[in-house]
Amino acid sequence: MAPVVERAREVRYATAAELPEAIVGADVLFAYDFFSSAIPDAWPAADALEWIHVASTGVDAILSPELRASDVVLTNSRGVFDEAIAEYVLGQVLSFAKDLPRSWELQQARRWVHRESERVAGTSALVIGTGQIGRAIARLLRAAGIRVSGSGRRARTDDPDFGTVTAQEDLHEALAGADWVVCIAPLTEATRGMLDGAAFRAMADHARLINVGRGESVVTDDLVTALREGAIAGAALDVLDTEPLPDDHPLWDLPDVRITPHNSGDFVGWRDALVRVFTDNFARWVDEEPLRDVVDTSLGYVPTDGSAR
Amino acid sequence: MAPVVERAREVRYATAAELPEAIVGADVLFAYDFFSSAIPDAWPAADALEWIHVASTGVDAILSPELRASDVVLTNSRGVFDEAIAEYVLGQVLSFAKDLPRSWELQQARRWVHRESERVAGTSALVIGTGQIGRAIARLLRAAGIRVSGSGRRARTDDPDFGTVTAQEDLHEALAGADWVVCIAPLTEATRGMLDGAAFRAMADHARLINVGRGESVVTDDLVTALREGAIAGAALDVLDTEPLPDDHPLWDLPDVRITPHNSGDFVGWRDALVRVFTDNFARWVDEEPLRDVVDTSLGYVPTDGSAR
Structure with missing residues (x-):
């Protein structure tokens, strides 16, 4: 994770198996796409969660009924791919x-x-x-x-x-x-x-x-x-x-x-680009500004007016 | 060949082997690209030739010293491909x-x-x-x-x-x-x-x-x-x-x-497009108007100013 995040807050890293323990007390969760399906399983332990950012555009795997019904904000990585x-x-x-x-x-x-x-x-x-x-x-x-x-x-x-x-x-x-x-x-x-x-x-x-x-x-x-x-x-x-x-x-x-193996968007440098999208939003969260790329969980995507990032 | 040409003039069709006989008395020669190298061999028999149109953009195979030294006009199929x-x-x-x-x-x-x-x-x-x-x-x-x-x-x-x-x-x-x-x-x-x-x-x-x-x-x-x-x-x-x-x-x-087998320009319909380029120029020739896409035989191509056909 970017140093700017580690300087601002305590950062925990977790595998899918470790997530139910690591998520206790966490305010923010940054999840790679392939990790999304682990989140519904860890949901009961998410006692302080305010915001989930997912390193993908599609949010279908993460969108559990519990997340939809909650106040947790979900943002995606719209624009990277x-x-x-x-x-x-x-x-x-x-x-x-x-x-x-x-x-x-x-x-x-x-x-x-x-x-x-x-x-x-x-x-x-x-x-x-x-x-x-x-x-x-x-x-x-x-x-x-x-x-x-x-x-x-x-x-x-x-x-x-x-x-x-x-x-x-x-x-x-x-x-x-x-x-x-x-x-x-x-x-x-x-x-x-x-x-x-x-x-x-x-x-x-x-x-x-x-x-x-x-x-x-x-x-x-x-x-x-x-x-x-x-x-x-x-x-x-x-x-x-x-x-x-x-x-x-x-x-x-x-x-x-x-x-092709689900890699159409995965250009050289995509992981760095995903981290930049998160750190940009993280700075907004720290400053209590509105987050970008907020998913409408009732729709299942970010409503777009056609404007680029 | 297009009916418009056959109505206007006698049309002979020739293989490479038949060309030295067929070219006698001919004013105009329309040659497919792969045929170009047969033309230098038939050159001595070309007693009336005024114009050669080649169904390609490149004219390297046809450009014999005899053609360069002659008054025969050479046109190509610039624009088709x-x-x-x-x-x-x-x-x-x-x-x-x-x-x-x-x-x-x-x-x-x-x-x-x-x-x-x-x-x-x-x-x-x-x-x-x-x-x-x-x-x-x-x-x-x-x-x-x-x-x-x-x-x-x-x-x-x-x-x-x-x-x-x-x-x-x-x-x-x-x-x-x-x-x-x-x-x-x-x-x-x-x-x-x-x-x-x-x-x-x-x-x-x-x-x-x-x-x-x-x-x-x-x-x-x-x-x-x-x-x-x-x-x-x-x-x-x-x-x-x-x-x-x-x-x-x-x-x-x-x-x-x-x-790939020298087919980058050969889209479905390319042969018809090539015939259209020739018949357009043929109408100019019949009307004694200037021909389009005249090759500068000293350069080996049609000098271009960037304008499209």
């Missing part, structure tokens, strides 16, 4: 369009096989999730000449990054017009399982899904069926409903599926 | 940065191995070659947040697409500051072999080369040495000095080398 994830999404889009994985397969076989490739400019993308990361994705895809629209809570036609945003109840109609479907929605009861068989059937058969949000937004068995039946043309999945993806899962070797 | 090649370049940049090939290797082994990735925004690219394709590359890389400069014939600081362009005699100094080196230079006596051992030693050891110009601009043995010794970190090669790359060539399986 935005542009790295946007670059990953555009990288997967271009890799699909230019058929780069097939080129590397052919290279391994020392084969020179001319193929035509797809243009990216002029295609259309639907970004599901209009928070900060979704906005960064929208801006970068637009910069590459892709027509972008959004799917979010509230329909609107004047969004600065998306132009048109359709409401989630119109998701299937919006899916039908997209060459690329990018999911960066937070995991909530409204989004869990929203990309199911009916959604894949609504997509164009040449469309590809890129999921950089949460694996549970997708009904994975339905995705496997859609890929096998050609309902959609491919998927790049940085998140899965079970992580790591089990050894024997069919997604590993379906053609036109690209698996 | 620009944006597709730019997309390919950005795709390779992002694939390197996000380590996608390694993700696909791990996927084949069904392994989930978290790694950090590189940010692309804020890195620097040197584009060697400031013609139309180089400009399209510069614009797209800039749109992704990459700082771009150019290397061309004439040094300048006010280029609309590159900002700063350094002259070829300062190439090594320019190479030293680049995270990405993109070669899209035409093949001329000035550029042949310019990327040699000394050039690779001038590059940063974390830099990658992306060659979408001509393979002969690179001294391939020096590139192999530079990659083996870690003088540079990788190369994406769409062009090679021998195409197809021979089966036993060491480039096929050097780590961090990506081979």
Whole structure:
């Protein structure tokens, strides 16, 4: 932890197993994402907790009913991963369009096989999730000449990054017009399982899904069926409903599926960047100023007006 | 060939072997790129030739001393491939940065191995070659947040697409500051072999080369040495000095080398686009108007002022 925190307050470090003991008397908890699920278990021992800061954007794993019902403030690390994830999404889009994985397969076989490739400019993308990361994705895809629209809570036609945003109840109609479907929605009861068989059937058969949000937004068995039946043309999945993806899962070797290990946002230096986000908020807490990036625990994310950090 | 041409003039179709007979009496020759090297052989029979249009941007294979010394006008297909090649370049940049090939290797082994990735925004690219394709590359890389400069014939600081362009005699100094080196230079006596051992030693050891110009601009043995010794970190090669790359060539399986089969510009629909470029120029020829995209045969390319087609 940064020296500025250690100078200001007593700092305890704890593993998940140590947390129920370490949390007693603690005012503030800084939690790495993978640690989030340990917190509901330690909750009964949290007798002085005022504030939890989580080193991730998604807060689904930490959002227990007890936390929702409490006065504990929850903040996230909104902004750290935005542009790295946007670059990953555009990288997967271009890799699909230019058929780069097939080129590397052919290279391994020392084969020179001319193929035509797809243009990216002029295609259309639907970004599901209009928070900060979704906005960064929208801006970068637009910069590459892709027509972008959004799917979010509230329909609107004047969004600065998306132009048109359709409401989630119109998701299937919006899916039908997209060459690329990018999911960066937070995991909530409204989004869990929203990309199911009916959604894949609504997509164009040449469309590809890129999921950089949460694996549970997708009904994975339905995705496997859609890929096998050609309902959609491919998927790049940085998140899965079970992580790591089990050894024997069919997604590993379906053609036109690209698996990455939930690292789309994890650029070199991301841990330092996460600590800086926390220490910035910690200074506000010490000074009794309002915290930034406060999660609306009833929504499950930080309501955004589109402004950058 | 398009009906508009067949209605206006007698059209003959010829293979390379048939060309010396077919070219007798012909005013105009439309040649696909791979056909270019057949033309110098047929040259003695070209008794009426006024104009050759080549379905490529590079004209190195067609530029015989006899053609240079003649009054035959040479035009190329400038503009058709620009944006597709730019997309390919950005795709390779992002694939390197996000380590996608390694993700696909791990996927084949069904392994989930978290790694950090590189940010692309804020890195620097040197584009060697400031013609139309180089400009399209510069614009797209800039749109992704990459700082771009150019290397061309004439040094300048006010280029609309590159900002700063350094002259070829300062190439090594320019190479030293680049995270990405993109070669899209035409093949001329000035550029042949310019990327040699000394050039690779001038590059940063974390830099990658992306060659979408001509393979002969690179001294391939020096590139192999530079990659083996870690003088540079990788190369994406769409062009090679021998195409197809021979089966036993060491480039096929050097780590961090990506081979594609000279198809970076060949998007779905490229052949139709090439025919449209020719028929547009053919209409000018029939009407005795000035042709577009006339190659300066002493330079070996179409001098460009940066304007798009």
